[in-house]
Amino acid sequence: MNTVLQWIDERLGAVELWRLWAEHPVPRGAAWKRIIPAVLLFAVVVQGITGFVLLSYYTPSDNSAWESVYYLQSYVSAGWLLRALHHYTANLLVLLIGLYLIQLVVTAEYRKPRELVFWTVVVLGCVSLGLMLTGDLLAWDRNSYSASLVRFSYLKLVPLVGGDLYKVAIGGPGPVFGHLTLPRFQALHIGLFGGSFIALLVLLHYLLSRAERQEAKAGQSTEVRWPAATLPAAIACAVFMVLILGLSLSHGTTPPHAGIPLGSPANPADTYAAARPEWAFLGLYELVHLFPGEYGIVPIFVIPGIAMLLVLAMPFTGRGRGGYLFNLGVVAVLVLGNIVLACITLARDAADEQHQAAIVNEKERAERVVLLAHLNGGIPPDGALGLLRRDPKMRGPELFTAQCASCHSHSGAVEHEIISEEVSAPNLGAYGTREWVAGWLDVERITSDEYFGKTAFRAGKMVEFVRTMFNEKEMEDEDRADREKLVAALSAEAKLPSQAEIDRRDADVIKEGRELILDFGCTDCHKFHDRGSLGTAPDLTGYASREWTIGITRAPTHRRFYGDTNDRMPTYAPLDAKPEDHLLSEEEIGLLADWLMGVWQEAPEGN
Amino acid sequence: MESPVSSPSTQRGAPDQRRGFIAKVAAAVIGGISLLVPAVTALVAYFNPIRQKSPGGEFFRLTALAALPEDGTPRRFSVITDRVDAWNRYPREPIGAVWLRRTGDKDKPVAAFQVVCPHAGCIIGLDSTPDGPRFFCPCHVAGFDLEGRRTDRPSPSPRDMDALEVEIRGDSDVWVKFENFVTGTSEKVAES
Numbered sequence A: 001m002n003t004v005l006q007w008i009d010e011r012l013g014a015v016e017l018w019r020l021w022a023e024h025p026v027p028r029g030a031a032w033k034r035i036i037p038a039v040l041l042f043a044v045v046v047q048g049i050t051g052f053v054l055l056s057y058y059t060p061s062d063n064s065a066w067e068s069v070y071y072l073q074s075y076v077s078a079g080w081l082l083r084a085l086h087h088y089t090a091n092l093l094v095l096l097i098g099l100y101l102i103q104l105v106v107t108a109e110y111r112k113p114r115e116l117v118f119w120t121v122v123v124l125g126c127v128s129l130g131l132m133l134t135g136d137l138l139a140w141d142r143n144s145y146s147a148s149l150v151r152f153s154y155l156k157l158v159p160l161v162g163g164d165l166y167k168v169a170i171g172g173p174g175p176v177f178g179h180l181t182l183p184r185f186q187a188l189h190i191g192l193f194g195g196s197f198i199a200l201l202v203l204l205h206y207l208l209s210r211a212e213r214q215e216a217k218a219g220q221s222t223e224v225r226w227p228a229a230t231l232p233a234a235i236a237c238a239v240f241m242v243l244i245l246g247l248s249l250s251h252g253t254t255p256p257h258a259g260i261p262l263g264s265p266a267n268p269a270d271t272y273a274a275a276r277p278e279w280a281f282l283g284l285y286e287l288v289h290l291f292p293g294e295y296g297i298v299p300i301f302v303i304p305g306i307a308m309l310l311v312l313a314m315p316f317t318g319r320g321r322g323g324y325l326f327n328l329g330v331v332a333v334l335v336l337g338n339i340v341l342a343c344i345t346l347a348r349d350a351a352d353e354q355h356q357a358a359i360v361n362e363k364e365r366a367e368r369v370v371l372l373a374h375l376n377g378g379i380p381p382d383g384a385l386g387l388l389r390r391d392p393k394m395r396g397p398e399l400f401t402a403q404c405a406s407c408h409s410h411s412g413a414v415e416h417e418i419i420s421e422e423v424s425a426p427n428l429g430a431y432g433t434r435e436w437v438a439g440w441l442d443v444e445r446i447t448s449d450e451y452f453g454k455t456a457f458r459a460g461k462m463v464e465f466v467r468t469m470f471n472e473k474e475m476e477d478e479d480r481a482d483r484e485k486l487v488a489a490l491s492a493e494a495k496l497p498s499q500a501e502i503d504r505r506d507a508d509v510i511k512e513g514r515e516l517i518l519d520f521g522c523t524d525c526h527k528f529h530d531r532g533s534l535g536t537a538p539d540l541t542g543y544a545s546r547e548w549t550i551g552i553t554r555a556p557t558h559r560r561f562y563g564d565t566n567d568r569m570p571t572y573a574p575l576d577a578k579p580e581d582h583l584l585s586e587e588e589i590g591l592l593a594d595w596l597m598g599v600w601q602e603a604p605e606g607n
Numbered sequence B: 001m002e003s004p005v006s007s008p009s010t011q012r013g014a015p016d017q018r019r020g021f022i023a024k025v026a027a028a029v030i031g032g033i034s035l036l037v038p039a040v041t042a043l044v045a046y047f048n049p050i051r052q053k054s055p056g057g058e059f060f061r062l063t064a065l066a067a068l069p070e071d072g073t074p075r076r077f078s079v080i081t082d083r084v085d086a087w088n089r090y091p092r093e094p095i096g097a098v099w100l101r102r103t104g105d106k107d108k109p110v111a112a113f114q115v116v117c118p119h120a121g122c123i124i125g126l127d128s129t130p131d132g133p134r135f136f137c138p139c140h141v142a143g144f145d146l147e148g149r150r151t152d153r154p155s156p157s158p159r160d161m162d163a164l165e166v167e168i169r170g171d172s173d174v175w176v177k178f179e180n181f182v183t184g185t186s187e188k189v190a191e192s
Helices: A002-012 A014-022 A035-057 A065-074 A079-106 A115-138 A142-157 A162-170 A181-217 A225-248 A279-289 A297-312 A321-351 A353-375 A383-389 A392-404 A434-440 A461-469 A477-492 A497-505 A507-519 A546-554 A586-596 B014-046
Strands: A025-027 A222-224 B058-064 B075-085 B088-102 B110-114 B125-129 B132-137 B142-144 B166-169 B173-178
Touching: A002 A014, A014 A225, A025 A181, A025 A225, A035 A065, A035 A079, A035 A181, A035 A225, A065 A079, A065 A353, A065 A383, A079 A115, A079 A225, A079 A279, A079 A321, A115 A142, A115 A181, A115 A279, A115 A297, A142 A162, A142 A297, A142 A353, A162 A181, A222 A225, A279 A297, A279 A321, A297 A321, A321 A353, A353 A383, A353 A392, A383 A392, A392 A586, A434 A477, A477 A497, A477 A507, A497 A507, A546 A586, B058 B075, B058 B088, B088 B173, B110 B166, B110 B173
Parallel strands: none
Antiparallel strands: A025 A222, B058 B173, B075 B088, B088 B110, B125 B132, B132 B142, B166 B173
């Protein structure tokens, strides 16, 4: 055994190298000064190990990047932990470099012979921010997408070549990110920033050792590096790892929400209203607010550029006592300025209801898409955005707000309340339910703003009919019971899944109610199955059912619905118009109908 | 024939020095030139996006005039056409969106604005305030009135919202020249 080792070492010289390193005399106390560089070295190893495995699961493509991260987070054993370790190590790494820079300025260790040490740390800090900027987008969720879009658009502020810089950065013509943005960011993250980080860190340790050797020669009291100087470093690394592990476990251990929560998939058609940069850039973000847009280049490039020059010049400016204090002042201003600015942003956002609502909405989206992927047994080839696009629960409120809420509200006992600012049409909350249908046969309710109050039908035949037939003062208990049966029969036409059980239970009542529809003379104006005729009032056959709802949304002017008497309801997809002229596509109208009727996938009970 | 080596030299060692210098330069140049091949190829390929043109500049039919609310409330319309991204062609997908509103003006009945904020490329939404609706970009809290003018001074936006050219064709169809503009500058320059 020994001969083998000897044979190898004759050729490798490792023992000699080890001795050189381990028995190297270092100034007493140098180990403590070098704690942070030692932890950085440890952190790089952590990032290398976790990054390699992350890379093995990641696909840098716009319709599978989020999906691959979701898979890692939800289904790969310890995948969520792996991602969290990488994330928190990256963030603490940036923080540690910042702290190390402060340490160097406080101890004036930018002075001869440590100028290069100082500059290397400054560049290392820039590279770590580059790692953060490029790594953030790779998860391809709404926040990272929107925040990246904003910060990379600032490249356009660079005079003359700004537009080209932006195109090169995102790997396409823009204006939004495309297919090639992720491969480019991945290449920058690992190849350029990752590679140069390792190279700079090696350089830093070489420079530190050299400086220490010179100090040791200068007659300072010394000790041997191994183990006197390495034990503190090892302990620091352990503390660092405990911290990272603690942060990683702070969201519990049940995937997919353990570790670093993953947002909802990036949607290039819309930016995320509550998008904010990472903590390290919050100060810069707030600085943008202090300058009018015409001078955008000042907060983005000029002020950070001046700050960078002041820091780089510290070895020259910090020669005397006055210079030392000046540098200390510069660091204090930078650190405190960043903290104050970041706090302003945080305070404003905390007080901003819309911002908070957007965050809640995003959290719901993120949870919803994970549930949909789970319920469908996987993500379809068009990606997680396709799942969200075809989900009535997510799309319904969006479509309703954009297309219907200028006239209709959707309120009452409903999960998602949307209040129209200027109601001029019936409230569609609890649409088709008995409670909702009952309103049409109650004088007070039908003439209220919840029904016909703000429409041309306020003084129409239907209201007149209800006033005569269901006059509250003259009604007997029996009449009320009849009305309830009528309502049950009409509401049963909607075939609401939420009422399936009571419809089945009340089958006899509904049968009686259907007779009453004829007895009350509804079919004098309305068609109801084989009785009555179209052309005077909306068809009651299949009233408020999915098919009926789609029909009236497509063309309320159709003779099956309001015909010529239609008030102001737009025709969203008339049958005689070309599909490209429709205000809403067939799929969208179907989603709206499903949402109004409460038809969407939900997690099974007790799961 | 005298060989150069045996020729008498006034300064011994000078040719060796010269040869040494030439060798050093040659080594650097030959090595450097060899590296130029992959370096130049890589640079040309990496900077290829510069040659690509941003889409836009054509007229698109967005909607029928009748679909715009009479009271001037803006509505958002997507610009739908075939979207090309690197090797993929997506038939009929949104390549952007536009805010449209009636102005009440007879000559220019419809105003159109890019939804993209001139500041940093976020999407401008509609916000309700006690004074009625206004345009609002949530990324850096920039407000615009319904004419697209900045409401707060100083505004994070370097210019007012980007108006787009509108044509009403056949008295009923709203056509808009869809363009993207460079963000962050005070003058409005179309992306190229």
